[in-house]
Amino acid sequence: GDSVTQMEGPVTLSEEAFLTINCTYTATGYPSLFWYVQYPGEGLQLLLKATKADDKGSNKGFEATYRKETTSFHLEKGSVQVSDSAVYFCALSQGAQKLVFGQGTRLTINP
């Protein structure tokens, strides 16, 4: 079945550092890809998405590009802030079907 693999955490960075969280997937067909974020004490929020190959999703300074050839959707941000501390989940779905999530990556940003 479909699956998502994320880089293991936790990841700890200093403020203004460059962030990459790796995500690769296995799927039949052409899934849509998502990054969700879970801030402490809050529910899952959609951060960004891409629905076809070579699409770039972006939001709040975060970006991820749908790479079909490498089956990847890595999350990047050029300069992280303390407020970016959260758990980040990569996910895929086939059309309007269920989301399949990775295990999550906990990110801590130190001032």
Next chain:
Amino acid sequence: DTGVSQNPRHKITKRGQNVTFRCDPISEHNRLYWYRQTLGQGPEFLTYFQNEAQLEKSRLLSDRFSAERPKGSFSTLEIQRTEQGDSAMYLCASSLGGPRNSHEQYFGPGTRLTVT
């Protein structure tokens, strides 16, 4: 638009008891999903509805679990004869299905179940 709401937010129960959770989706959303999330893991799909029809159930959904969406609005998830392994966060999400829609799923805050 008040978002997806879930009640209760926390539930502590003794092993063997039955529990029921409620999810109220975003009002115009016709699809509703249930997921379960254990500590340190990503959410796992349990089941989903389009309107009142239950279209898919995961193998994770044993016969002790039942979900309903009787009028295509709110949904309930019941767990009978709870076990300690049922302790988890139960998440509900909703989306607007249809060929012209993005199918983005919006999540509620979750119900945290602790089985003692």
